[in-house]
Amino acid sequence: MTQTMRWFGPADPVRLRDIRQAGAGGVVTALHEVPNGAVWHRDAIAERKAMVAAAGLDWTVVESLPVDERIKTRSGDWDMLIDHYRQSLVNLASCGIDVVTYNFMPLLDWTRTDLDWELPDGARALRFEAVAVAAYDLHILQRPGAEDSYDAPTRRAAAARFAAMDATARAKLERTIIAGLPGSEEGFTSAAFLRAIGTYADVDAARLRDHHVAFLEAVCPLADELGIRLVVHPDDPPFPIFGLPRVVSTEADVADLFARVPNASNGLCLCTGSFGVRADNDLPGMVDRLGDRIGFLHLRSVKREANGAFHEAEHLGGDAGMTAVVAAVHRLSVREGRSIPMRPDHGHQMLDDLGRTTNPGYSLLGRMRGLAELRGLERGIAHGADDCRSALGPRATSRASPCRVPDPR
Template sequence: MIFEQSWRWYGPNDPVNLATIKQAGAHGVVTALHQIPVGDIWTKEAIQERISQLDESNRLHPFKLHWNVVESLPVHEFIKQGKPERDHLIENYKESLKNLAACGVTSICYNFMPILDWLRTNVRYELEDGSTALLHEMVDVVIFDIYMLQREGAEKSYSEAILIQAKAKYESLSDEEIAVLKQSLLMALPGDKDGFTIEKLKNGLQQYDGISREQLQENLIYFLKEVIPVAEELGVVLAIHPDDPPWPVFGLPRIVSTAEDLKFIFEAVPSIHNGLTFCSGSLGASEENNLPEIIKTYYDRIHFVHLRSVNRVAPYHFYEANHLEGSAQMFELIKTFYDCHQTNQRVLPMRPDHGHEMMDDQGKPYYPGYSAIGRLRGLAELRGLEFGIINSLK
């Protein structure tokens, strides 16, 4: 076995319940304490309450689930911005790590994306078969940035050609299309009940005025040099998630987008506890990234795997494909993991990411990309591919 099959669960309020996750065939549960404000300490009591929810499910149905990865233990914006308050917030982060380790949870996914997590311009883009997927199109980002967000100096972030495209498309958009674009780009992150408004996003962007790519890199390394020694003592691994998409948005710098970015991070803090969440969709959105090479180069640092595929329509324009289709070349990725697995027999937690909304799930209140049936299809396809590769190469 190369992977431990896992499933992201947003907690008791997730429309996909634990019984459904068991029926999908996952053993690992990837979850987080979204109810705790970013920067506050995750107490042992709060962590144990989440574990007890899994234990109760296991008591009702003996098929065992366990919390194998935290996704995510979020990093406060003040840490990313390098503000004076960061030292106190980093101490809180260390305490959360200690409490997680004391409760037996030792794999931590996090990201260092300013303000926004993954960004899509249409979260229910209709495909030919009638299912819906997540779409990112840079022309739409430019439309939102200039005509809706009206970010000061936004025009300087884009080429003349794309500005002309954006102006022409904006003038042709219906009110409904504008509403879809605005709703998609201002969508709340999991656990954030309020979501974004234009004003809230503008205020957040202003906090990054003057913070360059190099400064953001320095702030990440400062954070890692503080927390990784603690992780080493605890036997905890941290796994940074790549930027999604892997290019600047709204003038915000990106620092975890390429193989060169990873090289910088891992050379600056060489401990193996400073690791990577390998996300084939985030890295794969850029044709510049050679995914099999990244796996081979950083395999020992990969502590968590997200498998999904995007279909690259054009530069900076993609939509989420079925897991075995699109640009990812999933056979090559899993075959590369298999080859690397032969060196040390590590079994990595893996979850299918961003399934299509399809069949009976359509129209239900799922967080986009996290409906049940689309991810079930993805998990089934990935399990079948893994099974085929393992058995054909024995």
């Protein structure tokens, strides 16, 4: 794997030299200052790339080039916005960018209800609680028809939760859910969010899938020519929220997308944290079955809790089964002869970072810990396979060779 870390540009409290000292060879970043739907100009891309190179790092992966909401709903001047997207791809390719991440989640990017949930060791993590979402949806946002999205026990729990919160807690929950997390493409007030939900009134899951396919059919032929791999980030969390459909939540969703748009440029950002929220997503199996489409890896883990809640676990803990995932990635890398860009995703706020201003999920030390752990895990798996091949000699080339990295599930 090619080791990178996410960087949010010159305003990021984590500096480029910090990332280099953490052991990464590159960054994944974006022109976050450019409004959604606008063209990314070549000079701005080249300037940002030069800044990264001056720190001794590389930048070949964009995270993310946003897909405007009007493209997702096929409304307004959506066709002009697709032309803008295509021009941005041309400009990125001219600067040596060959992986472009995007998502097709309606309105909200990744969503959490707690940004500083305290763990037993005193570190802080991100957490999602379905009851808290329901409390916001039913009693603060007051979305019409929201009652139909929740069963009776959840509605009762949400009412109790809302009643127990004072004005400060309610405002904090509202801000956490809709104000925009690091890397999010939009931020809202509740009034604006309610209006925006209305723009999806006629867009159900089937129509959103069709719009996603239409977007890819418009941009993938050009991406093929440019040598760019477009990698879709899965839904986070991987299920509908606020009555809005989400259509990149399971292996079946992704396989259908690849079947409908078979272009080589149509790829996947495998986020083990997003997919891993669902116990029915077989993460190592997804690497094995979808490997030729994987162009970028987000490696993190979540711990599933009761009643649809989850929190960010340490990178090698939780429910992701990271040893099996990295073993599958190693098999893929050997089979295809390529190194896939990887970044340690959300880390805990810990140690000295507890006293610093940080982007939630993107403090330095928690991600540096994750990168070190993932690097060691990968090297251990690779060296074990190398030692086996050395010991067996010619026998190691057999399809039945015990040197094939086992699946440790």
